[in-house]
Structure formats: structure tokens, C-alpha cells
Amino acid sequence: MQIGIVGKPNVGKSTFFSAATMAPAEIAAYPFTTIKANKGVAYARGKCPHVDFEVQCVPRNAICDEGVRHIPIEMLDVAGLVPDAWQGRGLGNMFLDDLRQADVLIHIVDASGSTDIEGNSVPLGSHDPVEDVEFLKNEIACWMRGILEKGWDKAARQAYQTGQRIEIVIHEKLTGLGVTESQISAAMRDVELSSNPLSWSPEDMLQLMHHIRKYAKPIIVAMNKADMANDETLERIKKAAGGMAIPTCAEAELALKKAAKGGLISYKPGDSSFKTMDGVNLSDGQKAALDKISEEISRYGGTGVQNCIEKAVYELLEMISVYPVEDESKLTDHDGRVLPDVFLVPNGTTARELAYKIHTDLGDTFIRAINVRTHRTVGSDYILLNNDVISIVSRK
């Protein structure tokens, strides 16, 4: 699973990316595989089951900080969004290539209206950020339609004549974007289209792509520079984003994380406030900067950065966390680690599908699973619940 960060120049995209992927000090020691320059690791918080089971966990893939697991998620800084990227303008191709890999997008907009559509600085409030929200949706839909249109007439005619479902043709064409057939079917229910795909107009196709995009590349808008934005604009952006928009102060989040790393304040991602560490003497400059941030974030109950990440993961992608263990009574893996790993899986994942995610062999040899919280035996079709602890029994 990957979160793509998208935005035109100058809106605070790099600041957001740096802030989101800057690990808290205690996480920094974790060895992650080397990742490319435009990739980083962000974290979604989840409640560690060790609290309910009253045991001491020994985490392996996600640290536990006072009962909160920080579950790593790949984040991708999607480069080169400019108007008409879909036509290959500017770094358009790079943009689209990155976009393929993302499952969900955080669209950073400058909610203060001080960056025009091309990313140039303009006087505060002189650009309407709502345009940016529409613009990204349109860029993606146009790009998808461009892919669909290649060889469309022939494929659509063939499907129409042979009675093949058109979803299958669309799926084949969009498969490189990670679009599933069920997403296409859902989108087709949303729009009214003629049963003869040959008669679809370019506008029909664009509509359909808008709806497929909604399922396949859902977007949450980070209304950044919220510290300089007015409430009326924030409301309008939120409406344009279908409610999926959060005010953010990426600059504040980065400053707070740095101050926490430097031992000046106690602040954890997602907190709505912070505290100066005992015995720390802040300079007048530091004090003034922190006071300003404090005022900014009290307006929104936090910087919004962590909130964006978690809304993307838990609401848009509907992920849940599950904890597989080998020994159901000790909650350990084969090395005796207690509640070692947490897996983020889509809501609706079954016990057997989880087994496959852990290891192909485990999926193939799956017999049953044990829901450790209820001590009940469950079958391969058991649909996992958030925070389940599951022990899989297989043919050895």
C-alpha cells in the first residue's frame, strides 16, 4: 500500500512530505529497507492489543509507544503536477508514472490562496484553491481516458458483438493503474451510459473515468497553510472535495517534530498540543515561534498532518490492523516474540487471505484459525475485524 503526495509547486508539498516521513526519535533506529529519494515511510497509529491482554509486547515491524503502534506505510512524493500533465507537459510523464503506484492520494493545496494554478506566488487570497481540487481530479480522469481510448473502437465493437461485458475490456486497459474490476463495476452503476459502448462520447468516457478514479485513486485534500486561510475558503474546498479535506499546517508539524527530536518539547504526531520539556531554556526566538505554532494549531486541534494520513488509511482505503501470532496462549511467534507484527489489510479480508499475506505456504496449507480474543475457532472465510489477534493452524 502506498500513499501518494500530490500538489503543484509551492503549496508546501515538500514540507508536508518531510514532516509526515520524519520518524519520531524512538522509531528512527528501526532498520527499513533503503528507499528511493522520493519515497519515505509515514506512520498510522493503532492501538496495541498488549493493553487488552495485559502483556508486554515485543514488536518487530511497528514500534509500540505507550500502547500505540506506529504502523509504517510507504509514502511517495509524486513529482511534477502541472496543468496538462496528462498530455505529457512538463514532468507530466513522471507524474503519471508515480501516480500508477499510489493507492490513495493526499492532495496538498495552498488554502491561503497565495499560489496560482502554475505554482507561482501571488498575493494572499488572490487564487481560489477550489480550482486546484477540480484541476487534479480532471487531470487524472483525462489521463485515464487517454489510456482507455487507445484501441477503444476495436475493443468496444468486439465486446458489443460478442456480448462480452464491457467492464472486462475497461479492466484490461486500466490494469496498469491498479484498477480492479469491482471498482469499474461500482463506477458503472454510478453513471448512466448507453448499452452500446461504441456510442459513448468523449464526455461520457470522462464521466466514467471520474467515477473509477473515485474508487481506484481516492483523494483526501490537505488544506495546507491553514494558518493563513479563512474559514469560508476552507468550507468551500471541503465541499469541492466531497467532505474529504482537512486543514493542515505542514510547516508547524515539521517544526514541532524537529523541536521534539531536539529534546525541546514533548510532542507526538497527532497531538493537539505540546509541552516544553522540564529544565529546557528556550531562547526568545524559539519561544515566540512555538507560541505562534501553539496558537495556530489550537484553531484546528492539531497540525492535521497525522490526521490526513490516518483518514487516508482507515477511511478512504478502509484498512484494519490485525496481529497474527503462532502461539495462541502466549501470543508469540516462533522466536517467542509477543505480538510481533501488525498487518494492515483491507476491511473484508478473510483469515485465509491473511495467511496468504504472511506466506504463500501458510495460505496453501491453511486448516483453520483461532480468534485469540474470543478463543473461538474460525474458518477460512472468517472476515477479520479491526485489532483481531489471529493464530493460523496449518498442515505442517
Ligand SMILES: Nc1nc2c(ncn2[C@@H]2O[C@H](COP(=O)(O)OP(=O)(O)OP(=O)(O)O)[C@@H](O)[C@H]2O)c(=O)[nH]1
Ligand atoms: N504559512 C505556511 N507556510 C507553509 C506551510 N507549509 C509550507 N509552507 C511554506 O510554503 C513554502 C513552499 O513550501 P514547499 O514545501 O517548499 O513547497 P512545495 O510544494 O514542495 O514546492 P516545490 O518544492 O516548489 O515543489 C515554503 O516557504 C514553506 O515554508 C504552512 O502550513 N503554513
